[in-house]
Amino acid sequence: MLPLPAFAFVDLETTGTHAGADRITEIGIVRVDDVDGVVRVREWQSLVDPGVPIPPAIQVLTGITDAMVARAPSFPAVARDVLDLLRDCVFVAHNARFDYGFLKHAFARLDVAYSARVLCTVRLSRRLFPDADGGHGLDAVIARHALAVSERHRALGDARAIWSFVDGLYRSEPAERVHAAVRGILKVPSLPPQLPADAIDALPEAPGVYLFYGDNPLPLYIGKSVNLRERVGAHFSSDWRSETDLRLSQEIRRIEHERTAGELGALLREAVLVKALMPAHNRALRRKEDAGIATLVDGLPAFMPADTIDARDLDAAYGPFASRASFRTTLRALAREHRLCERRLRLERGAGACFARQLHRCNGVCVGEEPAHTHDQRLIAALAPLAIPRWPLDGPACVRECASDAERVDVHVFRDWHWIGTARDEGELQELATATSRASFDLDVTRLLIRRYRAGTLTLLPLVR
Ligand SMILES: [Zn+2]
Numbered sequence: 001m002l003p004l005p006a007f008a009f010v011d012l013e014t015t016g017t018h019a020g021a022d023r024i025t026e027i028g029i030v031r032v033d034d035v036d037g038v039v040r041v042r043e044w045q046s047l048v049d050p051g052v053p054i055p056p057a058i059q060v061l062t063g064i065t066d067a068m069v070a071r072a073p074s075f076p077a078v079a080r081d082v083l084d085l086l087r088d089c090v091f092v093a094h095n096a097r098f099d100y101g102f103l104k105h106a107f108a109r110l111d112v113a114y115s116a117r118v119l120c121t122v123r124l125s126r127r128l129f130p131d132a133d134g135g136h137g138l139d140a141v142i143a144r145h146a147l148a149v150s151e152r153h154r155a156l157g158d159a160r161a162i163w164s165f166v167d168g169l170y171r172s173e174p175a176e177r178v179h180a181a182v183r184g185i186l187k188v189p190s191l192p193p194q195l196p197a198d199a200i201d202a203l204p205e206a207p208g209v210y211l212f213y214g215d216n217p218l219p220l221y222i223g224k225s226v227n228l229r230e231r232v233g234a235h236f237s238s239d240w241r242s243e244t245d246l247r248l249s250q251e252i253r254r255i256e257h258e259r260t261a262g263e264l265g266a267l268l269r270e271a272v273l274v275k276a277l278m279p280a281h282n283r284a285l286r287r288k289e290d291a292g293i294a295t296l297v298d299g300l301p302a303f304m305p306a307d308t309i310d311a312r313d314l315d316a317a318y319g320p321f322a323s324r325a326s327f328r329t330t331l332r333a334l335a336r337e338h339r340l341c342e343r344r345l346r347l348e349r350g351a352g353a354c355f356a357r358q359l360h361r362c363n364g365v366c367v368g369e370e371p372a373h374t375h376d377q378r379l380i381a382a383l384a385p386l387a388i389p390r391w392p393l394d395g396p397a398c399v400r401e402c403a404s405d406a407e408r409v410d411v412h413v414f415r416d417w418h419w420i421g422t423a424r425d426e427g428e429l430q431e432l433a434t435a436t437s438r439a440s441f442d443l444d445v446t447r448l449l450i451r452r453y454r455a456g457t458l459t460l461l462p463l464v465r
Contacts, residue, residue, distance in 0.1 A: 006089035007032045007119070009166070011158035012099045013062045015054050019101035023050035024075055025064050028155030029085045030163040041163075044085055045156035047072035062153045075106050083107070086116060090186065094138045094162050096120035117186055121162045127181045128173065141165055145172075184230045192236060192249045199255055200236075203229040206403065207266045208259040209273060212281075214251040221248055221281040224270035226263050244281050261410040262401035264448065268412060268419055271442045291443030293319035293388065294327055299376045300345065301383065303327045306443065314417055318386040320443050320450075330386070338382040341365045344375060389453055391416045396433065397460035413463060417446045433463050 009030040016022030028045040047064065049072045059065050082103070093099035096118045107114040125136040134140040138158060142149055147164050151157030169178045196202075203210070207226045211219040212235075221244075225231030232255060235245050260266045274282050293309060294301040295317050303324045304313060321327040328347060335342050341362045343354035356362040365375040396415040403409070413420040413432045419442065423429035452458035 005034050007092050007166075008086050008089050009092045009159045009163040010086070010099050010103070011093060011155045011162070012102050013064055013153070013155050014102055015050050015052060015058060017098070019098070019105045022102075023052055024048045024102055024106055025050050025054060025062070025069055026155040027078065027082060028157070028159040029082070030156075030159045031085050031089065032163065033089075042085070043156060043160070044081065045159075046078050046081075048078060049074045064154075076110055079107065079110055079112065083112065083114070086114070089116070090119050091116040092119045092121060092162060092166065094121045094141070094158070096122075119182060119185055121165060123185050124166070124169075124181055127184065128169065128178070138162070180227070180230045180234065184233045192252055194253060195255070200229060200233050203232055203255070203257055204259060205229045206259055206405075207262050208257050209266055209269045210255060210257040211273070211279075212248055212252045213254045213256065215253060218277055219256075219273075219279045220251055221279050222270055222273045222277065224266040226266065228257050228259075232257075248281060259403075259408065260401070261403045261408045264399060264412055265401050265410040265422060267444055267448060268422060271419075271445060290323040292321055292324065292327065293317040294321065294331075294386075296380075300379070301327075301331065314388050314446075315390060317388045318383050319388060320446050322443065334379075334382045336361065338378055339363045340379055340382065341370075341375060344372070345379070388417065388450060392453075393460060393462055396420060396463045398429070398463050399458065399460060414449065414460070417449055419445050429463075 009032065011028045012024050013026040014022050014024050026045070026047050029043070031042045031044070033040045033042075047069050049069045051074060054064065054066055054069070086103075091100055097120065100116070100118050104114055121141070122136045125132070125141050129136075129144075132140070132144060134144065138161065139152075141147070142152075142161055142165075145165055145168055147161050147168070149157055149161045152161075166178075205227050207224075208228050209222060209224045210228055210232050212221040212223075214220045223231065223235075236249055258269060260269055290305075292303055292305040293313065295304050295313055296302070301318060303321070304317075305324070319327070321330065331345055332342065332347055334340065335345055335347065335356070339356075339362055341354050341364075342348040342356055343350065343366045348354050352366065354362050354366045357364055357366055363370040363375065363378075365372055396413050399412045399414065401410045401412065409424070411423045411429055413423065413429070420435055421428075421432045423432055449458060453460075
């Protein structure tokens with residue numbers, strides 16, 4: 001559930017707001033470990049004798065009095081336990097700079113160097129709910145998410161509140177969205193040093209494509225996202241780096257981006273740019289030329305690579321598939337499920353009884369026990385869910401995408417599940433309506449269109465010339 005294996009939700013009560021001059025009076029920690037999907041929660045708290053009087057106003061706010069801390073251990077006496085609880089995990093606090101700063105100073109006075117990756121739940125709340133009324137203070141967050149709070153303004157009570165805030169996010173929001181926000185916040189300190197400090201913040205939290213440049217005029221890498229800032233940030237998040245991201249971090253010198261109205265526009269623009277500019281790091285990552293569909297040849301499915309596909313082929317086709325290998329894997333799974341013959345499907349060489357027949361898992365077309373046409377009819381039925389739907393219109397159709405701020409509208413024109421172009425005004429649209437050329441088959445584009453069409457979320461408007 002959690003995007004990283006261990007978190008410590010921390011809250012401190014103190015004698016004031018200056019990490020250097022003021023002292024800690026109470027520490028509350030909720031340590032959460034995710035071990036193979038099982039979440040283990042440990043709680044720890046202690047009053048701490050600050051060694052100085054607590055200002056009366058602070059005593060009123062927290063309910064922690066001089067008398068209460070007089071018999072409590074000093075910070076050095078609990079430092080060992082605290083350090084053990086914070087070991088190897090992300091430090092989480094509400095307005096984390098405050099709590100993290102106090103603990104760092106307290107440890108520094110003991111000559112202990114403490115550092116951790118820090119997740120601030122104020123920033124997390126702001127990122128996920130930018131338009132929330134009432135701000136992102138702990139009281140507002142507690143009220144907004146109806147969090148149960150045992151003891152507000154006591155360290156463990158507040159630490160529990162921020163843990164239940166984060167825990168609850170995974171119930172109320174899509175996990176990917178929470179992960180992305182957490183990653184986005186954690187990445188901040190690890191931006192490649194050669195990039196300007198605001199390189200990420202300068203990106204919009206909106207759909208589009210981004211281009212990473214090194215020293216050469218051609219880009220190193222092109223990507224797309226529905227949230228440019230989060231996606232680009234994720235490339236440089238220290239905990240999520242792939243080999244490619246590591247190399248990109250070393251070579252990158254600047255970032256450019258283009259906004260699109262929506263996800264489809266970003267996908268289309270990325271496909272065009274990657275094809276035209278062939279960035280070095282994209283070629284290693286995606287092999288779109290491997291993609292294809294399957295058509296029936298003599299009644300049996302055969303793989304057809306992307307570059308040989310013509311629009312008419314999609315009328316009686318299956319897929320799309322990422323590669324010939326994935327087509328064969330799919331076919332093999334169907335054979336197993338429906339007792340089809342892998343030899344007849346050309347998945348297995350040789351003659352006579354197929355391997356599955358020997359295990360009584362093939363109905364026996366290979367040994368003449370099932371008529372070929374019966375087998376092939378069962379095959380067609382088994383393939384039916386993979387059939388590419390008929391293009392529902394006579395000619396080209398548009399899909400309108402509107403940016404959430406409504407400032408940008410893209411009109412994408414398609415025909416036969418192929419993309420013809422994208423218009424941003426009436427003139428461009430008329431040009432596309434009469435265009436005869438078409439972009440070549442693109443796996444991701446066709447797949448996204450068909451997925452949305454099957455889900456009933458694709459609105460195709462006929463394009464009138
Ligand atoms: Zn067989």
